[in-house]
Amino acid sequence: MSGIGPVEPEEGTHALDAFPAPLPQRGRRARAFERHRRTVAVGFLAGAVLTGGGYLYVTRPRPEPPPAPPYPSQVTAVAYLKARTADPNTVARGFTFEVEMTTESGPPVTVTRISQPYAGLSVSSSPRAPFRTKAGSPRKISITIRVTECGKVPRNAGLPFLDVTLRNTRAMQVHSFILGSRYARDLSRALQVACSNETR
Incomplete structure (x- = not known):
C-alpha cells in the first residue's frame, strides 16, 4: 500500500462498532x-x-344516633300501699299513707314536688322532695296530707289524685297519678274525721 490517505478498515470491521458514540451530556x-x-x-x-x-x-355510612331517653311520666308508676296508723304525736288533722314509686327503665327520675288539687289541704313527704328513683329500685314514700281549711275540703273525695313533678335527662313534667279506690276511701274517711272534730 502506498500513498497518503485515511486508513481503510479491513473487511468485516466498522468504525462505529469499535467505539460507541458518547451519549449526549444532559444539561x-x-x-x-x-x-x-x-x-x-x-x-x-x-x-x-x-x-x-x-x-x-x-x-361513609353514619351510625344511627342513640334513641332519646323516655319522658319521665312514661316510665314512672306510683302505687298506693296502705294508710298508716295514726301516731299520737302527729296532728289530728293529718292523714299519712305509703306509696311505692317505680322507675321502669331509662335514666334516674327526680321527684321535685308532690301536691294535690284541693285548696284546703297541704302535702308533705318523707323523704322530702327533691329525691331520686332509679330503674329497678322501687322506693317507698310516706306522704302526709293535712287539713288546713275544712271549708275548702270536699266531704267525699271521689277520685283524688296526686300531682307529681318528675324530671329526668329528657324533660320535666307534672303528672297526675290516680291511686285507686282504696286510697279514695281512706282519704275520704280521714277528711271526714278531721273536719267533724272541728264542728264539735
Whole structure:
C-alpha cells in the first residue's frame, strides 16, 4: 500500500462498532426539569390519595344516633300501699299513707314536688322532695296530707289524685297519678274525721 490517505478498515470491521458514540451530556436544565417532573408527579399522587380518602370519609355510612331517653311520666308508676296508723304525736288533722314509686327503665327520675288539687289541704313527704328513683329500685314514700281549711275540703273525695313533678335527662313534667279506690276511701274517711272534730 502506498500513498497518503485515511486508513481503510479491513473487511468485516466498522468504525462505529469499535467505539460507541458518547451519549449526549444532559444539561443542568434537563436535570432540574426531571426533578421537577418527579415532584409534580408525587404531589399529584398524594393529592389524589387525600382527595379519594376525604371522599370516602365524607360519604361513609353514619351510625344511627342513640334513641332519646323516655319522658319521665312514661316510665314512672306510683302505687298506693296502705294508710298508716295514726301516731299520737302527729296532728289530728293529718292523714299519712305509703306509696311505692317505680322507675321502669331509662335514666334516674327526680321527684321535685308532690301536691294535690284541693285548696284546703297541704302535702308533705318523707323523704322530702327533691329525691331520686332509679330503674329497678322501687322506693317507698310516706306522704302526709293535712287539713288546713275544712271549708275548702270536699266531704267525699271521689277520685283524688296526686300531682307529681318528675324530671329526668329528657324533660320535666307534672303528672297526675290516680291511686285507686282504696286510697279514695281512706282519704275520704280521714277528711271526714278531721273536719267533724272541728264542728264539735
